[in-house]
Amino acid sequence: MIGSGGMGGMALGAVTGMTGGGWGFLILAWGGIIAATFFCFYRLFQSEDKKR
Amino acid sequence: MAKPQSDPLGLPREAWASRLGLILAMAGNAIGLGNFLRFPVQAARNGGGAFMIPYFVALLLLGIPLMWVEWAIGRHGGSHHGHGSMPGMFQALGKKRWIKYLGVLGLFNPLVILIYYTYIESWTMAYSFFSATGKYFGIATRQEMGRFLNSFQGFGTSPHFPGGIETAYVFMLVTLGLNIYILYRGITAGIERLAKIAMPLLFLFAIALAVRVLTLGAPDANHPDWSVASGVAYLWNPDFSQLTRARAWLAAAGQIFFTLSLGMGSIQCYASYLKKNDDLALTGLTTSVTNEFAEVILGGSIAIPVAVAYFGLAETQNIAAAGSFDLGFQSMPIIFQRLPLGHLFGFLWFGLLFFAGITSSVAMGQPIMAFLQEEFGFSRQRAALALLGAVLVFVQPVIFVRPFLGEMDFWSGTIGLALFGLIEVILFAWVFGMDRAWEEITRGADIRLPRLFYYIIKYVTPLYLMILFGFWTWQDAWPTLLMKGVAAADRPGVLWARALMIFFMAVFLLMIGHAWRRRRARGVA
Numbered sequence: 001m002i003g004s005g006g007m008g009g010m011a012l013g014a015v016t017g018m019t020g021g022g023w024g025f026l027i028l029a030w031g032g033i034i035a036a037t038f039f040c041f042y043r044l045f046q047s048e049d050k051k052r
Numbered sequence: 053m054a055k056p057q058s059d060p061l062g063l064p065r066e067a068w069a070s071r072l073g074l075i076l077a078m079a080g081n082a083i084g085l086g087n088f089l090r091f092p093v094q095a096a097r098n099g100g101g102a103f104m105i106p107y108f109v110a111l112l113l114l115g116i117p118l119m120w121v122e123w124a125i126g127r128h129g130g131s132h133h134g135h136g137s138m139p140g141m142f143q144a145l146g147k148k149r150w151i152k153y154l155g156v157l158g159l160f161n162p163l164v165i166l167i168y169y170t171y172i173e174s175w176t177m178a179y180s181f182f183s184a185t186g187k188y189f190g191i192a193t194r195q196e197m198g199r200f201l202n203s204f205q206g207f208g209t210s211p212h213f214p215g216g217i218e219t220a221y222v223f224m225l226v227t228l229g230l231n232i233y234i235l236y237r238g239i240t241a242g243i244e245r246l247a248k249i250a251m252p253l254l255f256l257f258a259i260a261l262a263v264r265v266l267t268l269g270a271p272d273a274n275h276p277d278w279s280v281a282s283g284v285a286y287l288w289n290p291d292f293s294q295l296t297r298a299r300a301w302l303a304a305a306g307q308i309f310f311t312l313s314l315g316m317g318s319i320q321c322y323a324s325y326l327k328k329n330d331d332l333a334l335t336g337l338t339t340s341v342t343n344e345f346a347e348v349i350l351g352g353s354i355a356i357p358v359a360v361a362y363f364g365l366a367e368t369q370n371i372a373a374a375g376s377f378d379l380g381f382q383s384m385p386i387i388f389q390r391l392p393l394g395h396l397f398g399f400l401w402f403g404l405l406f407f408a409g410i411t412s413s414v415a416m417g418q419p420i421m422a423f424l425q426e427e428f429g430f431s432r433q434r435a436a437l438a439l440l441g442a443v444l445v446f447v448q449p450v451i452f453v454r455p456f457l458g459e460m461d462f463w464s465g466t467i468g469l470a471l472f473g474l475i476e477v478i479l480f481a482w483v484f485g486m487d488r489a490w491e492e493i494t495r496g497a498d499i500r501l502p503r504l505f506y507y508i509i510k511y512v513t514p515l516y517l518m519i520l521f522g523f524w525t526w527q528d529a530w531p532t533l534l535m536k537g538v539a540a541a542d543r544p545g546v547l548w549a550r551a552l553m554i555f556f557m558a559v560f561l562l563m564i565g566h567a568w569r570r571r572r573a574r575g576v577a
Contacts, residue, residue: 017281022289025101029396032108033344040338045211045499 059134059307059426060576066239067325073240078322080411081199082343083312085172086572088405089376091347092305092356093108096287096372098190098303099294104348106295106304114516115308116340117509121480121503122319123332124492130324136422138317139564141324142476145484151565154479157472158317159423159560162416164464164553165316167443168450168457169416173409175226176402178204178220179381183398187212190544194371194526197382207339207454217315217451226400226453228443229409239325243414250407256405258346262353264397268361271390275364283360283368287352298523305520311347312340313467315476318415321422333497354401355379362387427567446552455545463553467521467529474517477509486510 044051059065068074129141138158142151182188191197203210203410206217213219234242263484294300313319323332358366363383373382388398417439424435450456480489490506535543 002466014474018285019289022285025104026284026288029104029108029348029423030099030484032418033341033348037345040334040341043334044071044338047331 057375059136060140060571063429064425064541065130065134065136065325065426067327067426068560069240071335073244073248074322075327075335075342076251077243077333077411077415079341079342079346080247080254080408081318081322081415082252082311083251083346084311084313084409084412085176085376085380085405086307086310087343087347087351087408088258088379089351089355091311091351092287092301092354093372093376093520094307095377096356098300099291100286102290102292102295103300103304107307108461110301110308110516111340111344113508113519114270114305115312115314116337117321117476117505117513118309118314118334118517119312119336119340120505121477121489121509121513122314123323123336124489125476125480126320126323126364127326127328127330127490128334129320131328131330134426135325136321136426138320139423139567140427141320141351142479143568145479148569151479151483152568154475155317156557156564157315157468157475157559158419160321160557161315161326161464161468161472161559162317162419163442164460164556165415166413166420166458167446168227168233169409169413170443171224171457173413174223174296174405175204175381176405176409177227178223179385180399180406183388184395186395189389191389192386193532194378194382194386197385200377201377201381201384204449211520221451224447227410228440229449231413231417232440232443234410234414235356235421235439236432238432239418243322243418246414247411250411254404254407254411255346255350257407258350258354261397261400261404262350264391265354265358265361267459268358268378268391271361278361278364280357280361282365284353285359286360286365286368287356294326302520303515303521306524308471309473309520310342313412313415314346315471316475317419317472321419322415326421329496331496331498333494333501334499337499354382355521358387358391359383369485384446385408390448396453397508403461406539408441422564428563428570443451449548449552453545453548455542456549459546459549460553462532463550467524470517470521470524474514474521477514477517481510481514 054532054538068077086136095107125141125145129135133140135144137143138155139152140155141158142155143149147149148252179188188197188200191200199208199210200212202208203213203216203218206220209216234246236242237245266280266284268280269283270276309315324498326332356368356372359371360380363371371379384401385398387403388394391397420439421435422430424438425432430438450460484492486506486509489509493509494501531537535546538546
């Protein structure tokens with residue numbers, strides 16, 4: 001879905017490079033999602049194997 | 053996966069052929085254009101990396117619980133009562149006769165959204181074709197690209213489309229035909245097969261694009277600060293001051309709501325083809341995390357970083373402020389012309405948007421198909437033809453009268469979804485009863501759900517939705533209803549769009565009443 005709600009205006013700010021906080025959030029978010037994805041699919045295939 | 057069960061007319065219901073097929077179809081329903089266009093801008097605008105805090109809070113307290121609620125309502129309505137559409141599913145939750153009428157939004161929302169969404173989806177197919185053939189190559193500025201898009205849509209003239217709307221119309225017909233054909237083929241041979249083909253391709257295209265973008269560096273030697281690294285930093289560097297504003301928390305909740313395709317009736321419809329002891333806790337969770345993978349990891353790595361690399365930060369902020377269509381259909385085509393192998397990457401970008409679109413649009417069509425088949429005894433062919441006729445007739449004003457699309461998107465795609473989400477969680481947790489609801493969610497579960505979610509579903513999720521719905525009503529619905537900021541020339545179009553939506557609502561209410569009178573006449577409760 002695209003949803004409405006628009007894009008609105010972004011907060012302006014000079015961005016030159018990733019800060020420690022930026023890396024921290026990126027690693028936590030990506031890591032969390034990748035770990036959750038692996039966990040879910042692992043459990044899924046595990047339960048499918050049990051049912052066979 | 054499940055043996056066929058009976059619908060209210062005693063006819064066998066379809067079933068998913070495999071669990072993976074179900075997950076891909078559900079993920080396809082959730083993953084849409086918003087994953088790749090809307091999310092990165094919302095994140096950048098509302099605190100960058102810090103936006104992930106309200107985003108994940110909303111995912112845990114609103115998105116995943118409501119996802120389980122919708123799966124459970126769907127499986128309960130389908131496996132116990134043979135209903136694949138919301139009026140019947142709601143009636144299965146309580147004894148009061150009026151409950152089924154609350155399900156009208158589960159028909160209204162998907163039909164209205166399907167009508168305009170199919171048209172937008174056809175643009176992605178057209179632009180994929182234009183990228184491969186180089187039709188827009190040579191257009192150097194965003195303004196000219198805007199004129200190209202306008203003339204493609206029939207709202208202006210350009211040498212690229214001497215026939216005006218003809219090209220867009222043909223692509224709309226092809227897209228609509230494809231959608232209807234998939235729905236006509238049914239759950240296993242149509243929707244599940246589409247998901248098994250389109251979803252791997254979508255991820256392949258998105259990964260190829262993300263890798264290309266992330267390895268671009270700073271492509272313009274004259275602007276070394278225009279780089280992908282700067283774009284990624286723009287998206288992820290946290291601005292904690294945004295977290296003290298309600299706007300960031302509401303934007304995160306709204307994004308979670310849209311991205312998981314909640315409040316539509318599609319998840320419930322797909323889940324209705326499960327058996328009563330099939331797992332929904334793990335399968336629903338897997339669908340959600342697959343959507344998050346596509347949104348946060350892939351969606352966050354393409355449009356905004358590449359826009360900063362080619363347009364610079366200030367211009368990217370203007371692009372994003374102008375809206376998702378500008379980002380997707382005006383700025384990205386300019387970028388592809390500057391990118392090595394631009395024809396190919398343009399084709400992949402619009403191709404992935406098309407796959408994201410079609411796997412969502414068939415999910416919007418299926419509740420209507422199920423309603424016609426199960427409550428009125430339509431054959432699949434007749435239901436598909438009826439849906440084709442309805443969409444073909446009512447997409448005409450969307451194509452030719454400009455305010456229709458925005459108006460329909462606001463009332464069905466924003467307010468309607470939130471209202472329906474609120475209604476269903478209250479019905480499920482408070483009318484059906486939280487103890488029975490929890491038993492329904494956890495029955496056959498392949499993972500153990502923390503008991504904490506019992507209380508989250510009962511108290512927190514409805515409250516979250518009330519705040520979201522209340523805020524949107526207060527901030528957006530009243531000004532929109534009063535047509536504030538709408539040009540005088542557009543007002544008749546807006547009013548006609550509203551009249552059409554009221555007409556849809558009335559027709560669906562009459563159809564629900566008629567279907568249940570038929571049931572009572574046959575002696576079915």
